[in-house]
Amino acid sequence: MSASALLLTACSGGSGGGGPDDPIVIGVSLPLTGDFSEPGKGVQRGYEAWVSAVNENGGLLGREVELRVLDDQSSADRVVQDYEALIAHYEVDLVFGPFSTRLVVPSARVAEEYGMLFVEPAGAAEAVFEQGFENLFYAAPAIAQDHYAHLADHILSLPEDQRPRTVAVASMDDPFAQGTAHGLRDRLAEAGLDIVVDETYPPNTTDFAGIAAKIDDSGADMVIGGTQYQDAVNLIVALRQLNYQPQIAAFSTAPTNPEFPVAIGDRTEGILAPTGYTPDADWPSNVAFVEHYTEMFGGPPAEDEANAYTTGQVVAAAVEAVGCAEQGECQQRLVDWLRENEVDTVVGPLSWDAQGRPQSAHLIQQYVDGEVSIVLPEDTAEAPFVHPKPEW
Structure with missing residues (x-):
């Protein structure tokens, strides 16, 4: 993995797993080049808007949030390498999912292997939920078959x-x-x-x-x-x-x-x-999201950006409820909490079945x-x- 593939967003910093004064580091691999680069950049903007909003409001558990992003080049092989690096080498505290079903499935396997919570914004095909993943949640109102x-x-x-x-x-x-x-x-x-x-x-x-x-x-x-x-x-x-x-x-x-x-x-x-999204929706957090996103990027968010922001909201709700954000036993506690709870998001309230399917409709x-x-x-x-x- 070349150093040029690494992008640091939000505040600067190193690996996760630090003390109470260290940032919470969230790792993600996105297709910033290749076939999925345009929606991949939209997802990146959504993640960046969420990080900015969270840090403006005191961070998570009182700690600053840092986003560590790798470019998977729209490659399934590369996305596996990226999540291996993020979890095992960079030791990030949390991971967010990539863009597209074709990249979500292989990356979710890596997250499952390491016991990491895996909330993702763009793997909507039924095949994602037929793999037996126990840690995966889709951050949108419905899977593709129910759109x-x-x-x-x-x-x-x-x-x-x-x-x-x-x-x-x-x-x-x-x-x-x-x-x-x-x-x-x-x-x-x-x-x-x-x-x-x-x-x-x-x-x-x-x-x-x-x-x-x-x-x-x-x-x-x-x-x-x-x-x-x-x-x-x-x-x-x-x-x-x-x-x-x-x-x-x-x-x-x-x-x-x-x-x-x-x-x-x-x-x-x-x-x-x-x-799955309209910027005109009157969900309370959506009104603030649209205003914040527009201020950052000069125009309202689209669906890819909103689903990325929703991913952050879902993970944040679990982290704040459980009171932890690091690799290890904490990850299963986060998964267990999401299995049992509903989360208010910019796309409306979300809850999930045992396979991570959201229980709503587009x-x-x-x-x-x-x-x-x-x-x-x-x-x-x-x-x-x-x-x-x-x-x-």
Whole structure:
């Protein structure tokens, strides 16, 4: 591991495990370069905002907090090396999780081996929770398969003459992207809707003409995209070129990206997406978070930043309740406390099952009058659900 890979954020300092006057050192590996570098930097900003806010309010257990960050270069092999180094060599007191399911699973294995509490902001795929991890907690409202729970409930509550009857699904071969799409697909199929197209494509796909043609030929009332960003843009453009006009169109990840309307143009109206966060939420800690984050970075936080900040809140709640923050027996006490308690966060109150799955649901956003607004569930809606979707 090169010295250049090491970044020190917040106050300077060395290894963890110090006395009551020493900082609490938190280690994390993030994809600051490579395929996941953009969201990885967002997670870093969220962690930095949390450290800054905590230190401004007296730290944890009266001690300053220090963040030690390594760049895993978006590599699963590298992330394992990083967490080994953070825990065994640098002897950090606590660890936070990295970005992406592909990096969370191998890093969680390292944390489990060392008996470390492992709260993570971005491993949402069901596969994460099928590994038998006993120390892992996901710091967001719901896992990928449940992201569309509110949308499924709404569709199935519609009168028969308004409900879509046929569904087309196109998903990237990625645990998170497929998880979001297939969770909604399966709910609708169980209720009797007909899945007329169900395609999976490689992550590097750029030509969506063939998939778009299948969807168009099916005449499906609804289209579900298990997408990241560029693939969603390319698929929507291909569907528009064929003048395919669904009643409902839902795509994961991409519509919440600020660049999405720039790429799509003025045809975003009615497009849906799940989100675990909105900066407009009135949770008490969120109001303070948005203000603090905006002051630090010049604009409001997005979902990746919020989930990172939530990770800090979850760990801090356990540390303050248990009264310790170091390697060893303390880690199991932190895990045990989180198993039994609910934590108030910027994404709302969180609690978890035995596998670390959060027991809530994502909000549903939709482009309404050119703006992204929460439309489901109805008791938190900022705008009415638009159905059927206007032509794109």
